Amino acid sequence: xxxxxxxxxxxxxxxxxxxFAKIFGxxxxxxxxxxxxxxxxxxxxxxMQTRLGPTMTGPAGLLQPIADGLKLFFKEDIIPTKAHKxxxxxxxxxxxVPALITFAVVPFGGDxxxxxxxxxxxxxxxxxxxxxxxxxxxxxxxxxxxAGWSSNSKYSLLGGIRSSAQMISYELAxxxxxxxxxxxxxxxxxxxxxxxxxxxxxxxxxQPLAFVLFFVAMMAEVNxxxxxxxxxxxxxxxxxxxxxxxMKYALFFMAEYANMITMSGITATLFLGGADGPxxxxxxxxxxxxxxxxxxxxxxxxxxxxxxxQLMNLGWKIMIPLTLVNIAVTAVVIVVLQ
Amino acid sequence: MEALVxxxxxxxxxxxxxxxxxCRNPVNSALSLVLxxxxxxxxxxxxxxxxxxxxxxxxxxxxxxxLILFVIMMLNLSSDVKRGIRHSVVTGPVASGLILFFVLYxxxxxxxxxxNGTLLxxxxxxxxxxxxxxxxxxxxFLFPFEIASILLLVAIIGxxxxxxxxx
Numbered sequence: 001x002x003x004x005x006x007x008x009x010x011x012x013x014x015x016x017x018x019x020f021a022k023i024f025g026x027x028x029x030x031x032x033x034x035x036x037x038x039x040x041x042x043x044x045x046x047x048m049q050t051r052l053g054p055t056m057t058g059p060a061g062l063l064q065p066i067a068d069g070l071k072l073f074f075k076e077d078i079i080p081t082k083a084h085k086x087x088x089x090x091x092x093x094x095x096x097v098p099a100l101i102t103f104a105v106v107p108f109g110g111d112x113x114x115x116x117x118x119x120x121x122x123x124x125x126x127x128x129x130x131x132x133x134x135x136x137x138x139x140x141x142x143x144x145x146x147a148g149w150s151s152n153s154k155y156s157l158l159g160g161i162r163s164s165a166q167m168i169s170y171e172l173a174x175x176x177x178x179x180x181x182x183x184x185x186x187x188x189x190x191x192x193x194x195x196x197x198x199x200x201x202x203x204x205x206x207q208p209l210a211f212v213l214f215f216v217a218m219m220a221e222v223n224x225x226x227x228x229x230x231x232x233x234x235x236x237x238x239x240x241x242x243x244x245x246x247m248k249y250a251l252f253f254m255a256e257y258a259n260m261i262t263m264s265g266i267t268a269t270l271f272l273g274g275a276d277g278p279x280x281x282x283x284x285x286x287x288x289x290x291x292x293x294x295x296x297x298x299x300x301x302x303x304x305x306x307x308x309x310q311l312m313n314l315g316w317k318i319m320i321p322l323t324l325v326n327i328a329v330t331a332v333v334i335v336v337l338q
Numbered sequence: 339m340e341a342l343v344x345x346x347x348x349x350x351x352x353x354x355x356x357x358x359x360x361c362r363n364p365v366n367s368a369l370s371l372v373l374x375x376x377x378x379x380x381x382x383x384x385x386x387x388x389x390x391x392x393x394x395x396x397x398x399x400x401x402x403x404x405l406i407l408f409v410i411m412m413l414n415l416s417s418d419v420k421r422g423i424r425h426s427v428v429t430g431p432v433a434s435g436l437i438l439f440f441v442l443y444x445x446x447x448x449x450x451x452x453x454n455g456t457l458l459x460x461x462x463x464x465x466x467x468x469x470x471x472x473x474x475x476x477x478x479f480l481f482p483f484e485i486a487s488i489l490l491l492v493a494i495i496g497x498x499x500x501x502x503x504x505x
């Protein structure tokens with residue numbers, strides 16, 4: 001009997017057990033990576049700036065994320081008197097939850113054989129997987145906008161307004177840069193996209209321009225330097241999260257790194273072949289995710305922040321026309337090769 | 339199983355839709371509308387239309403509502419809108435009554451009744467919902483699609499002209 005993919009219909013027990021195991025596993029790994037991404041970032045940037053980074057808490061400063069978490073946990077939780085309470089409480093959740101649930105469609109390895117069934121290492125495979133990612137990243141904007149508005153502070157409001165304009169602009173470039181990928185793969189399911197790239201036919205090689213544009217747009221989407229205008233410290237104190245303290249501030253911090261990990265996972269899946277490579281599946285995937293994250297940290301240590309008009313010019317006048325040209329060229333090449 | 343998914347989504351959709359017009363604070367209304375859109379997306383999924391669900395969230399919840407929130411924030415309408423009878427009190431019920439009448443007419447009159455079309459759930463699941471919509475738009479409905487594109491283009495040019503006072 002050839003093994004078939006486990007579903008709720010053909011083996012409910014195995015399906016439910018594997019599903020819970022995958023959900024808890026992914027959640028635990030992502031949260032662990034969130035904690036240690038902060039440590040890696042401080043260490044790497046420290047070395048790049050000829051400093052040492054954290055060294056005191058634990059060997060090589062390894063307990064630093066835990067100490068930071070505990071410190072924030074015991075801080076006083078302040079809600080400004082004139083804040084809009086519901087939106088103020090909702091905003092940190094609205095920003096963290098979309099970042100985490102986006103991982104539901106990212107395949108992080110090949111299939112595992114259990115008896116007569118195949119368990120795919122992906123929480124769920126949607127027919128519209130990539131659109132689901134866009135939908136979730138679109139919902140992530142609410143967290144920032146609401147945080148900015150509900151705090152009732154001018155710095156927060158400016159941060160929120162900047163970020164909504166930035167995310168709407170770069171979402172377009174991000175979506176359009178992926179269209180040329182779908183033209184090659186002819187599917188929107190992430191599992192199908194990984195299969196289409198198997199054997200080193202990665203879209204980063206076939207579509208280098210789309211890869212670069214997607215990566216830049218992605219960094220703008222997750223508000224990383226050089227696109228971190230919503231929280232530009234020199235002008236806006238801390239931008240949209242100026243008025244937040246204690247665990248709510250920690251949630252924003254976690255959301256930033258969770259977004260970074262999720263977007264690295266998506267880049268690895270869409271452009272770098274997912275679990276394709278020389279090692280066992282999951283290890284390949286993790287190497288690619290770490291490489292993307294390291295690159296983002298490297299960029300942060302290298303480039304200064306863009307000015308606001310430069311940001312908008314880059315998004316609307318350079319990136320979107322380039323993605324359109326890329327789509328047209330890809331279409332012509334596909335038709336000629338047929 | 340379907341009822342188990344349908345009723346919670348429908349209930350939340352109706353409650354949040356009522357909240358949209360009930361809330362005095364425009365930001366609360368906008369957020370309730372977002373919740374309504376998300377619930378509608380859930381209902382589309384139960385109708386075997388995942389593409390519609392995703393587009394519903396991307397376009398309505400993700401783009402249009404963000405712009406509306408953006409405008410509300412920029413205009414600083416945080417104080418409550420003043421009470422008072424305006425023309426909307428009359429036009430609102432009349433418009434929604436008319437829409438209800440048309441829906442009841444089409445559903446009850448057999449125009450969208452229970453005869454089996456070609457797009458059965460099995461076919462949609464096999465071919466893929468996105469592929470079917472794409473094929474339909476670019477073959478059968480190409481002309482309306484082009485008209486809609488031109489309409490959007492005109493709207494964009496109009497917006498640019500309005501925004502830029504000296505072109």
